[in-house]
Amino acid sequence: MTNHQPPSPCLGEARVLHDTRCELGEGPSWDAARGEFRWLDILGRQLHRHRLDDHEHQVIDLAQLTSFAAPLSDGDDLLVTEFGLMVMEHAHGGVSPWREVEASNDLTRSNDARLDRHGGLWFSTMGKAAQPQAGTLYRFHEGKVFILRRQISIPNAICFSADGRHAWFADTSTQQVMRWTLDDQGFPLREDGQPFDADTQPEQLSLPEVWADFSDDIGSPDGAVIDAEGYMWLALWGAGRVARLSPEGKEVGHIKVNASQPSCPAFGGPNLDVLLITTATEGLDNLDDGRLHGATFVLELKDILPGVRGQADEPLHIR
Template sequence: MLLRTITRDRRDLLGEGLMWSARQNAVYWTDILGQRVNRLLLDSDQVDSWKMPGTIGWVVEREDAPGFVAGLDRRIVTLTLDPLTIGTLADPDRAGNRMNDAKADAAGRIWFGTMSMDGAQPTGAFYRLDADGAVARVDDGYRIANGPAISPDGRTLFHTDSGLRTVYRFAIGNDGSLGDREIFIRFEDDWGDPDGMTLDADGGLWIACWGAGCVMRFTPEGRRDRSITLPTSQVSNCIFAGERLDMMFVTSASDGVNDSQAGALFEVDPGCIGTPTRRYHG
């Protein structure tokens, strides 16, 4: 099975926020603690990196405007990289928190979570950013809000509290409202903590397992049926990429980890096809 470490001149302190750009044939990801946005060009394997003025949790491409919307510190900002420009859209969260992870859905909304800086207190929340710029807090009380993923039909949202080692499932209404929070998966002791997530075309949920050094796939019924081992323990996020969406990239963290592969970006063969990455419509 393919396992490739992407060659570059640095390692991430906390790799996260993976995003596939079909427009650029590129994979973007963030280094939250290293305060960087990174880009891998698939045509050439060139890796570029931009220093940010704070912790950066995620970037999402814009549909009808240049650049990205991003989660910077606790703010939502517009972001371009060449040249670097940053403009504040909203500052919705509590003092002492930061952005952690996000995904856009087919309607062009962004779903994002927040957490306290140390992840020890349940001050994090889950939000929806609409195309008109309105922000709604849709759930609350998270220690480490993480890994939103939206089902291929757009009707179900998965979200996790890594601190509680629990993956939740919500029904999504046509207006963007969420149904009741349901427990979908409780992680077993040797599975690590659920971190970033993505879905394949068959509705399988792929989860980066922080502390367990792997990504796992769960069936639409919540049964674990596949695992890919990585050569470092703190695996943090995963995304499908490539023209056929048959490639998978995985981030990791080096902060507090003493091994040569910690903080690397990996490519693995998932053996399946992913779902398209959506853009923000604002």
Template sequence: MIRLRAHSCAPAPGQLCESPVWDNRTGELRWVDIRGGHIHRAALDRAALDLTHLATVSLAPPVSAVVPCISGSVLAAAGDTFYRIDDDGTAMPIAVIPLPDDGIRRRLNDAKVDPHGRLLAGTMSEEGVQGSAALYRLDPDGALSTLRDGVTISNGLDWSPDGTVLYYVDSPTKRVDAFDYDIATGTFSNGRPFARFDHGEPDGLTVDGEGWVWVAVWGAGQVQAFDPDGQRRAIIDVGPSQVSSCVFAGPDLDVLVITTAAEGKAAGEPHAGRLFVCVPGVVGLQATPYADVGLVRSDGR
């Protein structure tokens, strides 16, 4: 078992930092602070193992996830709506999730792009109402499909290096599930438990080039890594208890960037809400950008 420790980075802490994504084309990291509606950008100093904040774009909160687009824009999940945000800060709504009108407060949560350029994004209720959430797919032309319902807190997701296995988290189940993924159709089947957690709940996750699954464990203050057979192989101690997500960053994709939160009792913990880094000795996978080439701007261009 490998045991490592992460250290905190320079950017100011947020309240609920999430959805870190590295864009190799720009050499920048993006992440969100959900409660503030902020989308942050930072550069990675590989020698110093630190991040330098570059800029922030804000939308009406909550903003739960951000991904790069093929066009050079970014796609953000905010409330019940997906927005494409251009370089000048213009935010164009792309699609709205058809949330049920049953009095339950829901919002979008974690999101990631599949190997074919489609976005998978889930929802959650603010009160954690059991079975009230779902997982959706946003196609390159803006069409929405419901992939799974009866979820409670739709959270981390990523794919095996060959794209044939989807790893997916419904946090209250205290496990990561694996599914056979059909890259051609963007659908999945044959769900089975992949990794279970006795302490804390799995949140965001990322897959490295060898197929290990690195899972942020909310409430445990750790990132835990599992080999493709589901065996726990590494633990990274982060510090703050509310570890929310992680991603491999840097020109060689060898630096694991970890987001944390400062919600509730965790607000008083040292460095809660900061970003952390660690070099675990493995290399990650490049993020696939959302294939927004089929979208049309609201002004017709």
């Protein structure tokens, strides 16, 4: 465990990529096949697509609260929604249910999600009013959905090491980032040493370790991503910065964001050296304070940290 250190050196300031204000910008990712970033406005029920080469921007209205859109190997997209996993036809935008998850629970919605290094997808739910311990952490793998952890209040910071041996996540309400050791299939190790199987219950998994503690910080751990060097880029909600943490969990630098509530970063661009950062206006009373709350930001890492880049994600296979 590494305690949070005083504010780190500023590595640079992100610039605005798109100035439309998201009520709750989240779930950024890079679609390499189409050369576009995508992100969601969860509460605004919108999917944003932004192509980097010509800056064509598309907004797709959605009927359900949605927090992530994963590219599929057949060219469509898998949406992580308040009702579960849905498939969206990329060509026509039609959305159809695929796997129900908490579909009958009106109190919850989906939140953080990210593709793992073993061909799976981790995703989470939380209370629509952030009710304590209403959320759950799931993993979709080889056609099945598994429960990994229950009683989470605000699940965030889901990300993975390049070698697939570790996963990180946070319950934002605790101010701590946790790390799990994974088996060779990408599941958390069981406490009894037995292989993870379809009957494994969350209570049988080994406990994650506290990897970074932000209890003394004005910001709260939100979305995160791991770069190719093993450093975490962590959005700190309320602090207007994205922290870069060493493999040991120490903050070694940060990116300034001209919005108080950065929510999640993602790597993209042809060389995976562009960092996209979503932000949110949710809960803010004053949107005319000169800051760009809810806008979507980018930073070219080649200008500040040459050679630093993200990990490439493979399209998800579901059928």
